[in-house]
Amino acid sequence: MHHPSRDGAIGRVLDRLAPLAPRLVADPQPAGPRSPLRTAKRAWRAVAEGATHHLVLQDDVEVCEDFAAHLLSAVQARPDDAIALYVNADSPSNSYTVRHAAIVGAPWAALVPGEFVPTLGLVIPAHLALALADFLDTLPDDFRDDDAFVDLFCRLNDLPVYATVPNLVEHGAGLSAAGNDGHGVRRSAVHLPSWEREACYWDEPPAGDRGAPMRAGGSADPHYAISVRAATCVVRFLHATDVHPLRQPCAAWQLACAVTGSPVDSVLSALTDHLRTSEGTATAERTAALGVPARYLVELWAAGFLTGADATDPEKRPAPWPARPELLRRCRERAVDSWLDAGFLTAVRPMDRVEARSLLRAFALTAVDRGHGGPSTRSLS
Incomplete structure (x- = not known):
């Protein structure tokens, strides 16, 4: 997904993606109101003929060394799932799923449904990519944020989303083309610029499923996430309701721990x-x-x-x-x-x-x- 305002930097990004052969899908209305959704519709439809999986990256990413090899082995380990290559460090619940996985040494974090799916780098099976494009096409561009509607698509299709640990993608330090500069740090919860994996690294399971209460037939017990905002620790409790798939009652850690x-x-x-x-x-x-x-x-x-x-x-x-x-x-x-x-x-x-x-x-x-x-x-x- 490319915005022409970043023409000067896109070459460096493309070079880091070798030996993959990425294609640019440009914002069709770059001077119009900011809308990642407008470009995402076209990016998810740009599936190569014969492809088994489709990866969409935003054009301000920084990828780890040996990115292609890490990516391909991760997809081989979870061929039927959606795989997020990045999770924002201050996302309410999913940043904790990634940190918890990092603490216990798990290669995967099962993301919580009902929270936006991080779309800085996301790969899904090709046939579902086309279905996602069809779904996004039903939405007006002024809905703007693609990540919330990718989450909705995944929930409607019972498609689990797993994040790689460490994240294979980091957010660039430049200004946001989507107008998200006020959204906090916008950096990965756990990203390593370079690292070596064992041959069976991605074959290990995730460390639990914190989003189980939001899944059909999932746990009815309250699950929680440890969250840090403005140098303050809080506990968020995750559970589903008939009205909304995700509630996050939040309390100071002293009251909830x-x-x-x-x-x-x-x-x-x-x-x-x-x-x-x-x-x-x-x-x-x-x-x-x-x-x-x-x-x-x-x-x-x-x-x-x-x-x-x-x-x-x-x-x-x-x-x-x-x-x-x-x-x-x-x-x-x-x-x-x-x-x-x-x-x-x-x-x-x-x-x-x-x-x-x-x-x-x-x-x-x-x-x-x-x-x-x-x-x-x-x-x-």
């Missing part, structure tokens, strides 16, 4: 214990000197601890979890980094942010490990 199996006292006592160590004391003193408010440490610790506690169930952890420690370490670090971008560094001077990020990353990963080893009275798949 007991339902996750980790009472407030267990989170705070673990934090207190860590701050009494030499490492914890040094982190608190140095981050304070760099301008990080003390309450940010509490919120970041809660996010890490609750995520770690949510990974204690052996059923959520793929069997080969310890087999690739370097990839696991890098994915976990990136999952935490994308939290830090949600406001934790705003009070730090630009010249000090590299140091602050390093300190806060290590602090958050300690919280994950403490939660992972802590008590868990309830398991939600």
